[in-house]
Amino acid sequence: MTLVIKQEKPKSTFSKIVEIISTMASRPSGLIGLIILVFHVTLAITSPLYAPHDYKAIDPSLMLQAPSSEYWFGTDSLGRDVFTRTILGGRTALTVTFFGSLIALLWGGALGIFCGLVGGKIDDVVMRIIDAFLSIPWILAMLLIVSLLGTSTIVLIPALGFFYGKGIVRVARAATHDVIAKDFIVSARARGHGNFSIIWNEILPNVRDAIMVEGAMRWSWMLLGFSSLSFLGFGVSPPTPDWGLMISNARGLMSFAYWAVLAPIFGLSSLIIGINLTADAFAKALGIDRSTKAPV
Amino acid sequence: MQQVVQEIKNLSIGFTSKKGEQISILKNISTTINKGETVGIVGESGSGKSTLALAMMGYVKHGLFTISGECIYQSNDILKMKNRELENIRGRKIAMIPQNAGQSLTPNLKIGYQIDEALRLHTNFQKEDRDVKISELLNKVRLPSPEIIAKRYPHELSGGQQQRVAVAMALAGSPDLLLLDEPTTGLDVTTQAHVLELLNFIAKDTGTSMVYVSHDLGAIAQVSDRVIVMYSGEIVLDGPVRTILKNPIHPYTYGLLKSIPKLTLSGLPNSMSGSQPQPGTIKEGCSFYDRCEFAEDKCKINTPELEFVSELNTSVRCFNHKKLHKKKDEDTKSSKKVLRKLTKNEILDISSVSISYAKQKFIEQLLNKIDDTNPTVKDINIKIDKGETLALVGESGSGKSTILKSIAGLIKAKNGIIKFDKNKILSNDLKKRDANYLRAIQLIFQNPDESLNPNHTVEEIVSQPLKLYFGLSGNELKQKIIEVLKKVRLGEFYLTRYPRQLSGGEKQRVAVARAFAAKPDIILCDEVTSALDVSVQAAVLNLLQELKVDFGTTYIFVSHDLAVVKAISDRVAVLYQGRLCEIGPSESVYKFPSHPYTEVLLGAVLEPDPDIKPKLVAEDIVEEKPPEKGCSFQGRCPRLLGQICKTDVPPWQIDENGNAIRCHIKINDLKNQQTSN
Known part of the structure; x- marks a missing residue:
């Protein structure tokens, strides 16, 4: 018996990642998203090196200056440079929400896969508890946690991670349900593999993509959530620059010092748009696009 | 012209x-x-x-x-x-009839409404005329009592009836x-x-x-x-x-x-x-x-x-x-079939196995009360010798896959004992089975697209049983994988392939390789060639036959295709509604006398020859549940004897070829009736 030989080189993980990124960049929306995201991340990492002014230097004589060659984005009500504060303002938000969504991804994914696999009564009970948590307004619960335990990042990251992981539980569980009935799972069971081995070897590779895309989506939501907390005064404590806090401080003066509000709004919304576009392109590149055309 | x-x-x-x-x-x-x-x-x-x-x-x-x-x-x-x-x-x-009528009919609209819609769109009939036409069309496709069918929803019809409705809809616009x-x-x-x-x-x-x-x-x-x-x-x-x-x-x-x-x-x-x-x-x-x-x-x-x-x-x-x-x-006459070595070396003994899908209520579970008197699969007694190929044949709902899964331990048998290698009783709970018995029984599934993990390479797929049962790793593992792949005629370069990069036949070979990697004694084949193209099917059947000769493996081969079964099996068991009808050496099962159900199945086989027409001896009614009493085939039997078929379970009779038939009709009468027409 002769077989047609189609020799192909095996792909390394690195070349797979390169391939996924280049597929993402091949669409305009994906390219724009990636550029914005990379820009923000680079900015967050490097901005302390070239920030033109001291972010906490208060100077009453420079109060509410309009944008000029010295103060590109003008100054705020305390005379601080808005440009400096804007390019530094994403650092905390990005760090907190990145690690927050990582935690959400881990516990949400693990619990979702577990529930999907075991099913039955345990699944029922866990999902009803998740439903119950979903009905609690998260911002109220967050405010309660923050006022009890303080606003340090050690508190914020796990708290945000917990509240944003609930949605991932549902996605991971649904994705697991899709593969659980397939014969390769039955085959692994019949061979006598244990639950952990089935999750790790058979289920995880098939649900990983869906969970990662969901995690990326949650990241942008969490960013908005974190900024809302800062806006309410429960996120970052002054004088650390943060977009939510900056919007909150400057919003009363919006009618005559619009620049102090516009700059952080632009920073925040461009980052969220960037993450959303990237997540969308990521989903398309992995082939789990939600907006494919119907076959007819 | x-x-x-x-x-x-x-x-x-x-x-x-x-x-x-x-x-x-x-x-x-x-x-x-x-x-x-x-x-x-x-x-x-x-x-x-x-x-x-x-x-x-x-x-x-x-x-x-x-x-x-x-x-x-x-x-x-x-x-x-x-x-x-x-x-x-x-x-x-120009009208079209799709492959799967069950999916092409709208599930929440009644049949009558759907045909009416087709008529409204494609003809100029008035409302009253359309009602008459609906009955006419349903009659034309030979559906019994059109008035009742028209009021049903698609899921209340059988597959054949759904296909007939699809034909009626296509004919609506003439x-x-x-x-x-x-x-x-x-x-x-x-x-x-x-x-x-x-x-x-x-x-x-x-x-x-x-x-x-x-x-x-x-x-x-x-x-x-x-x-x-x-x-x-x-x-x-x-x-x-x-x-x-x-x-x-x-x-x-x-x-x-x-x-x-x-x-x-x-x-x-x-x-x-x-x-x-x-x-x-x-x-x-x-x-x-x-x-x-x-x-x-x-x-x-x-x-x-x-x-x-x-x-x-x-x-x-x-x-x-x-x-x-x-x-x-x-x-065309190939004689590749290897004759069964007549060694009486029993490897699997299935005795009075019954399987029920009925869920017990919580209280009944506590009281340990079994109330299901009419289980899906009942009284299966089969002994299988080492190196034999036993085929389980029947239509959908005959319980053939269920029996296979209970042997593999995936479904718990309610009653009965499955013995492996003469005296070792296999637990009906998969988790309580010894790893060695798990290794001894391997499964090959119908559709390789579903049975191979799409995110694993061929190497990872075949390594699973080797790592699990033999604890191999490193170079030794890789050599073993290559060796197993070679046995199913796949070269080393397949190691890094994903299932989506393989053709249907290659995928099924990988599935076969995975099963053989465990060095099993028994391989359970569940419709292994049904999803494959004809030319590939023959290649996979030949491969299975060669591997059997090499390793002396026992196959239990489930199929609905009587021609495929004839080609590969030594012994055939015919099932209807989870009950055995006939069991015997394959040459004699295909000869008369046969159980009336086997006769119906044989009559319906389509040969690629326009001059051999199928013999339609029984109605194609679909029964939801096996009958409570009497013979399992009483509802469709073309040779119904009378009241006795409805009340008593038929006895086993053995004909001159060693073929056991479960029927009330005397074996000689059966032969005379079947050979006369």
Whole structure:
């Protein structure tokens, strides 16, 4: 018996990642998203090196200056440079929400896969508890946690991670349900593999993509959530620059010092748009696009 | 002069690849469909037959486009029509019957309403006339009591009934041309035979032209007047059904016909090597060159054109067709079958096993009360010898897969004992089974797309049992994997492939390799060839047979296809509604006397020969549940004896060939009745 030989080189993980990124960049929306995201991340990492002014230097004589060659984005009500504060303002938000969504991804994914696999009564009970948590307004619960335990990042990251992981539980569980009935799972069971081995070897590779895309989506939501907390005064404590806090401080003066509000709004919304576009392109590149055309 | 219904001129349909190349799926198709004619289009998956059928309706799938050519209906090219114009043709003039009627009917609308909708769109009848017409149509497709059927929802009908409703809907607009895309593929053998017979009747009665697309030459033989054979997007053979099936002058059709298991043949069919080329890979020469046993050098360079052979009234795309003109089927009798070694070495003993899907209530569980007196599978007693191939045969719902799963421990048997290797009792709970017994029994599934993890490479797939049972790792593991792959005729370079990069036959080989890697004593095969193309099926069957000889493995082979079963098994057990009807050596099961159910099944087998018509002895009613009392087959039995069949469980009788039959009719009476007609 002769077989047609189609020799192909095996792909390394690195070349797979390169391939996924280049597929993402091949669409305009994906390219724009990636550029914005990379820009923000680079900015967050490097901005302390070239920030033109001291972010906490208060100077009453420079109060509410309009944008000029010295103060590109003008100054705020305390005379601080808005440009400096804007390019530094994403650092905390990005760090907190990145690690927050990582935690959400881990516990949400693990619990979702577990529930999907075991099913039955345990699944029922866990999902009803998740439903119950979903009905609690998260911002109220967050405010309660923050006022009890303080606003340090050690508190914020796990708290945000917990509240944003609930949605991932549902996605991971649904994705697991899709593969659980397939014969390769039955085959692994019949061979006598244990639950952990089935999750790790058979289920995880098939649900990983869906969970990662969901995690990326949650990241942008969490960013908005974190900024809302800062806006309410429960996120970052002054004088650390943060977009939510900056919007909150400057919003009363919006009618005559619009620049102090516009700059952080632009920073925040461009980052969220960037993450959303990237997540969308990521989903398309992995082939789990939600907006494919119907076959007819 | 025959009236032409549709004419296809030089049609090419294709897509643009990622690299910007134009790749054809259909290449220069030209043919005509005459009035009142039934044309069968045959080909393996990927040959472009469905794309052609859809193009005949003026539909090109998303992502594909017409490269050249036209599809002429009433002197207009329907491929260039606007949607508005097509609305007047589709359903009214050209209707389509899809493969899976269960999915094509809207689940939450009643049958009557759906047919009414078809009539409203495609005819000018008034409301009162339409009601009469609905009954008429349902009568025409031979559905009992149309008034009741019209009030039902699709899920309340059986698969065969759903397919009949789809036929009725297609007939609503009295079309000139009916396109059927694998209309009987998902149906049980007896139902399939009935639906085909109905289609034949409709073709004669209404004079509608039909285009019947199928991979099944048996079904094509029953309905078509003319057959078009497609390979790799080209028509390779086009002619009258008898010429094509009895004197195939294209090497592909010749090989294909030889690779079909037939009831008249003993032993395994010859397999065809290789697989169909991917679209766009053949740049020059004959697309069948790689697999052709008559190929010459010129076939590789020159592309053959479709040539009309007037003496056979057939068009053929082959340089060497003259060689095949005279070649008769003198070499079809293969004797590859290995006779069973008569060693009485029992390896599996299934005694009085019953399986129930009924869920016990919580309180009953506590009281340990068993209330299900009518389980899905009941009283199965089978002893299997080492090195034997036992086939379990039956239609859907016969419990054959259920029995297989209970042997594997995936379903808990409610009663009964399964003994392995004479005296070791297998627990009915998978988790309590010893790892060695788990290793000894391996499963191969029907669909390799589902049974192989799409995110694992072939190496990872085959390594699973090796790591689990033998604890191999590193270089030793890799060597073992290569060795196992070699046994299923796959080279080392397959290690890094993912299942999606393999063809159907290659995937099933990987599944076979995974099962054999565990060095099992028993392999449970669940419809392993049903999802494969005919030429690949023969190759997989041959492989299984060779491996059996090499390793002395025991197979339990579940299938609905009696011809496949005949080719591979030593012993056959026929099941109906979870009860054994007949069990015996395969040669004698296929001979009379038979259990009436076996007789019905044998009658419904479709041979790829237009002169052998199926014998329809029983109605194709589908029973939801096995009867509480008496014989399991009482509801459909054509030879019902009387009250005794409804009250008493029939006794086992053994005929002269060692064939055990469970029937109230005396074995000699049964033989006389069956041989007389």
